[in-house]
Amino acid sequence: MNRILGLTLAATTALSVSAFAAPARERVRGTVSEIGGDSLTVHTAAGTDVAMTLGSSTKYVQVVKSSLNNIEKDSYIGTATKSVGSMLVALEVVVFPPAMRGTGDGHYAWDELPDTTVAGGAKTASAMTNGNVAAVTKSSATPEVNSTMTNGNVAAEASKNGAKQLTVTYKGGEKTILVPPTAPIVTFKPGTMSDVTKGSTVFVIATKDGDKTMANSVAVGVDGVKPPM
Template sequence: MSTRIKLAVSALTLSLASAAFAQAPAKPARIRGDIVSLSGDTLTVHRRSGDTVKIAVKADTPVTALKNIKLQDIKPGSFVGTAAMTGVDGKLTATEVLVFPEAARGTGEGHYAWDMGPSSTMTNANVDQVVQGTDGRNLKLSYKGGSNAVTVPENVPIVTFAPATHADLKPGKQVFVVAAPAGADYTAQRIVVEKDGVKPPM
């Protein structure tokens, strides 16, 4: 192969790689805060961080609420998502637990860093065992590629999904929005909204 052809192939490879990188979807943002307004298809949210952002909401953007359930409702075989803080001893202590409906089993499965503090994590996993401990219930969890244990104190919010609509996106209500960056603003992928006094704890 001539030097000219080699250079052309290298340039084409670099061009394709650059194009693929440019087309890679941006990492979704997690937006927490209070609704300022919903005007047309634009949701304005004042974030906990202090700034205000605008989020495009499409007609088919899923909107759900939450309802409180009891710690005792978590059984072996439940599929849960739990945010937790990692102690100096490496043990996980839950700050909230979301029990997924069976139809949503497998959602976000795994154990990964979360954005509620430098030592926060999220584990979406199957509950293998529930053990009563001195400081709460200990959930033995397993997911594809691993397992861990999380202690759930008595005062931690335990929730599951409840119905909601775009009409529930009212000023003053708290929201948790998973959104894709769209220039200086965002496009909502799914929204969890406060309803009947139950605020999104995740």
């Protein structure tokens, strides 16, 4: 009898924990394969389709091209970086508009992102090969690297050789970040659901609760810009 009661309590506890588990935050990147009504389906680089619900609380922003020149002292930015020794090197930078200052403040783990630094201007030794092409294979995709995200205020900046070194401060700390000329620089503009069309490239922050995934915000690239974050 005690064993049955114990099993019942354990099962009830497990169900309760499952029922009240916090929804999981997800970041979805890819191309819109379907959109209509209150639903959005994104085809990811991994080849999977992620279906999400759109609601009245879903926010939309346009991702548009910016430049290193727009990263100034007192700018509020978000940048995904990779570690090169003791240095943080930017893979991308978002220059937030004033209305979004304070978004995501801090320094924290992020996702694997394309290594935009591999196309940098560094020179290396080379060799020349002239000959007949015997076979052709597709090259692999741009390699991806683990990254961290730093959102904060630019306390200082200095330019040299087409790059910028930034001191970024946030609540509880600061980081020194090198932004190479190869890093995509973008900013946000107000958007609407009508900006999201089939074939658009998007970055979606969503919440997964059981079998339901709700899109909290949708950042859509416009004018050929691909959301790099």
